[in-house]
Each structure stands twice: as structure tokens, then as C-alpha cells.
Amino acid sequence: MSTAIEKHDIHSQRTTIRRHGFMTRVTHWTWAFALFFLLLSGLQIFNAHPSLYIGEQSGFAFDNSVLSIRTVRGTDGNAEGLTTLFGRSIDTTGFLGVSGPQDSRVYQAFPGWLTVPSYHDLATGRVVHFFFAWLFAATFISWVAASLLNGHLRRDILPTLSDIRGLPGSFFEHLRFRFHHDRSYNGLQKISYAIVLLVLFPLMILTGLAMSPGMNAAMPWLTEVFGGRQTARTIHFVTMLLLVGFFAIHIFMVFAAGPLNEMRSMVTGRYRIDPEPAEGGAER
Numbered sequence: 468m469s470t471a472i473e474k475h476d477i478h479s480q481r482t483t484i485r486r487h488g489f490m491t492r493v494t495h496w497t498w499a500f501a502l503f504f505l506l507l508s509g510l511q512i513f514n515a516h517p518s519l520y521i522g523e524q525s526g527f528a529f530d531n532s533v534l535s536i537r538t539v540r541g542t543d544g545n546a547e548g549l550t551t552l553f554g555r556s557i558d559t560t561g562f563l564g565v566s567g568p569q570d571s572r573v574y575q576a577f578p579g580w581l582t583v584p585s586y587h588d589l590a591t592g593r594v595v596h597f598f599f600a601w602l603f604a605a606t607f608i609s610w611v612a613a614s615l616l617n618g619h620l621r622r623d624i625l626p627t628l629s630d631i632r633g634l635p636g637s638f639f640e641h642l643r644f645r646f647h648h649d650r651s652y653n654g655l656q657k658i659s660y661a662i663v664l665l666v667l668f669p670l671m672i673l674t675g676l677a678m679s680p681g682m683n684a685a686m687p688w689l690t691e692v693f694g695g696r697q698t699a700r701t702i703h704f705v706t707m708l709l710l711v712g713f714f715a716i717h718i719f720m721v722f723a724a725g726p727l728n729e730m731r732s733m734v735t736g737r738y739r740i741d742p743e744p745a746e747g748g749a750e751r
């Protein structure tokens with residue numbers, strides 16, 4: 468995040484700064500694009516075996532499933548979607564297990580509109596997933612290298628003590644939809660971006676590698692660190708859910724804070740900040 472002043476508009480008392488560096492913008496849009504395909508191809512792969520387990524084993528003989536999405540025959544003879552989470556089952560007909568209009572029902576865990584390809588094709592799903600997984604991993608490594616070199620990580624992402632102290636205030640400001648357009652991220656932004664960039668992204672890549680047979684041969688300890696391949700798969704899935712949750716709030720915040728200014732900052736780098744409070748004036 469660069470703070471060099473570009474333009475000062477005396478009429479509106481607003482200043483435009485260069486907020487995001489080139490690498491921040493390029494990596495952001497590359498992983499937004501890659502994550503879109505990773506999500507949809509990942510759900511295609513999940514559909515091939517729509518159950519998650521904790522531990523080393525999986526299959527009918529074991530009782531270690533934490534989530535399963537199945538198609539079952541209901542009491543009226545019709546197919547129903549049944550999702551079981553930690554032993555509690557709910558009817559998810561219409562979305563999970565069974566989806567689509569009555570005359571062309573689809574019997575798979577996630578509906579076709581949430582998978583790539585939209586029809587059942589595990590082989591293509593895997594090709595798409597692995598292509599974007601490498602793109603995502605390469606983008607992440609480039610982001611880490613660039614952010615260490617240009618100071619973005621230390622300056623803009625890692626929360627300081629005063630960011631952490633200011634968290635409750637920042638949280639209530641967000642709840643009241645009061646957004647400040649400052650030079651740097653606020654504490655809440657820093658913490659959520661730090662969790663995404665420094666915890667969820669590496670966890671996604673490492674649990675993905677832990678499931679790969681090639682990596683198992685080269686680094687068997689990686690799978691063991693995550694408690695076995697099945698647990699790694701479950702952590703991979705939960706990380707995906709957390710990223711989807713982050714994404715929903717992220718987009719909501721972009722719109723709430725002023726989408727034009729926010730989007731412009733991530734596309735061109737330029738960002739309009741609020742006027743500085745006059746000297747001796749009231750604090751915001």
C-alpha cells in the first residue's frame with residue numbers, strides 16, 4: 468500500500484492516494500479468478516465421494532464420518548437429499564443430494580450449477596482443479612516474496628498492538644456501517660486479511676499437497692501432520708467453507724464502503740481518502 472499523494476481536490480477536500488501496489492493488485496485478481504475455478508472443480512471432485520471423515524480410514528466399515536450428502540429413497544418412494552453432519556441428518560432435497568426441476572432431477576451431492584463441469588465428470592474436474600491449484604500456489608508464493616520485499620506484509624497486513632487494542636471500536640463502527648476511507652487498512656481488515664493470507668491460504672495449499680499421492684511418497688510426514696489423508700481432506704473442505712464465508716462478507720463490505728472507490732483501488736491502485744480532520748477539530 469503506497470501512500471504517495473497523487474491529487475488533492477480543493478473543492479471536495481478529498482485526496483487521492485496510490486493505495487495498492489502492482490503486485491498486490493495482480494496477485495489479488497489472480498487468486499480471485501483461481502479460487503472461483505478451484506471452488507467449482509473442488510465440489511465436482513467432492514461429488515465423486517460425498518463424505519468427509521476424521522482419521523486414517525474411510526468407507527462403510529468405519530464410523531468416522533463427520534459429513535455426508537446422500538441421495539436416499541423417501542417413505543413415499545421418491546428420491547430425497549439427506550445431509551448428515553456429526554450424526555444429525557437434515558432433508559436437503561432441492562439443493563444437496565437431489566436438485567433440479569421435478570422433470571430433470573440431478574442425483575448428486577452438489578448441484579450442477581455449483582460444479583465445473585456442470586455434469587458429472589471427475590477426470591475434467593481434477594484437471595481443472597490441479598491447474599488452478601498450481602496457479603494459486605505460484606501466486607501465493609509471489610505475493611509472499613513481493614510483500615516481504617516491498618514491506619506490504621509488515622506495513623499493511625500484520626496487525627500492530629494498537630490495531631488489536633482498537634478492535635472492539637473498529638468492530639462497532641462496522642456494525643453501525645460507519646466506514647472511514649483511510650490510508651491504511653483498519654484493525655479488523657488487517658486481522659481478517661492476515662487470517663486469509665497467512666493461515667487459510669497456506670492451510671489450503673498444504674492440505675491439498677497432503678492428499679496428493681506423489682507428495683505422500685516424497686514427504687509422508689506432511690500427511691501425518693494433518694492426521695492422515697482423510698482428516699487433511701476434511702480440513703481442506705472446512706478451509707474452503709471459511710474462505711467462502713470470508714468472500715461473502717468481503718464483497719458485502721466492498722459494496723457497503725463504496726464499491727467504485729474500493730474497486731478502483733484494487734484495479735488502478737488509486738483510492739480516495741476522507742479529508743484529514745482540521746487541526747484542533749473534533750476527532751472522528
Ligand code: HEM
Binds near residue numbers: 499663664730733
Ligand atoms: C470479485 C471478487 C472480489 C472483489 C470485488 C474484491 C475486492 C477487493 C478490494 C476492493 C480490496 C481492497 C480493500 C481496501 O483497499 O480496503 C480487496 C482486498 C483483498 N481481498 Fe478481495 N475481492 C474479491 C475477491 C477476493 C477473494 C476471492 C479473496 C480470497 C478469498 C479476496 C481476498 C482479499 C484480500 C486478502 C485482500 C487484501 C489484499 C492485500 O492487501 O494484499 N478477495 N479485495
